[in-house]
Amino acid sequence: MVGARRAAAMSAARDAIFGRVRTSLGRTVINTEDRAVLEARLTGRKRGPIPARTALDTHPLIDLFVDMAAAADSTIERVADGGAVPAALSDFLARYNLGSDIRMAPDPWLDTIPWAGRPTLTITRGASDGSDDVGVTAAFAAIAETGTLMLLSGPDSPTTLNFLPDNHIVVLRASQVMAAYEDGWDALRDSGAMPRTVNFITGPSRTGDIEQKILLGAHGPRRLHIILIEDAR
Numbered sequence: 001m002v003g004a005r006r007a008a009a010m011s012a013a014r015d016a017i018f019g020r021v022r023t024s025l026g027r028t029v030i031n032t033e034d035r036a037v038l039e040a041r042l043t044g045r046k047r048g049p050i051p052a053r054t055a056l057d058t059h060p061l062i063d064l065f066v067d068m069a070a071a072a073d074s075t076i077e078r079v080a081d082g083g084a085v086p087a088a089l090s091d092f093l094a095r096y097n098l099g100s101d102i103r104m105a106p107d108p109w110l111d112t113i114p115w116a117g118r119p120t121l122t123i124t125r126g127a128s129d130g131s132d133d134v135g136v137t138a139a140f141a142a143i144a145e146t147g148t149l150m151l152l153s154g155p156d157s158p159t160t161l162n163f164l165p166d167n168h169i170v171v172l173r174a175s176q177v178m179a180a181y182e183d184g185w186d187a188l189r190d191s192g193a194m195p196r197t198v199n200f201i202t203g204p205s206r207t208g209d210i211e212q213k214i215l216l217g218a219h220g221p222r223r224l225h226i227i228l229i230e231d232a233r
Helices: 002-024 031-045 058-071 084-096 181-191
Strands: 075-079 101-104 123-126 136-140 142-143 148-152 167-175 198-201 225-229
Touching: 058 075, 058 225, 075 084, 075 181, 084 167, 084 225, 142 181, 148 167, 148 181
Parallel strands: 075 225, 101 123, 101 136, 136 167, 167 225
Antiparallel strands: 142 148, 148 198
């Protein structure tokens, strides 16, 4: 009952706000023509400016993503197929003396990777509580425009893995690399499943607030490592 009263109050407040907006515009109702314009804008998917540097064929576009991601202090390792991912991940752990414990997203696609080939890895699946050194996730897409990863929240991709561990490892397929942000949004709309949260991540966390010096890991992972699978497009 309390919930119904709250919903009714919110609806009334919204109607009052929209009413004041219409009054300020000299309109008392939304006419058919205005409604058609609004619906066209909502469904038309108007695209923003696309940088000329992204007008590339497939392989140069992937190279652009790698270059832009590296410029943002991400590290990238390119592997031939999914079978090479466990070794690449283990090499990253050894490089920074991170041990063998990883917290992995419960993503069905990540489960197709032959992790059993590296029995020394200790894999726990699920959201992070902040005590994990290494989080491993997949990504929905990668944006070559800025070297950015596009990650979606959901049961198979807990957002905590993107931000709480000191080291974030993202397993990405080359076929997921897109030219611009608009391409990523188009792909998400076409998927028919809009998540609660979309995170765009470009490089590790950083801040320049302390004496105007760039520090990594200030508000999230200090390292962002991308394992890029060179799958066919």
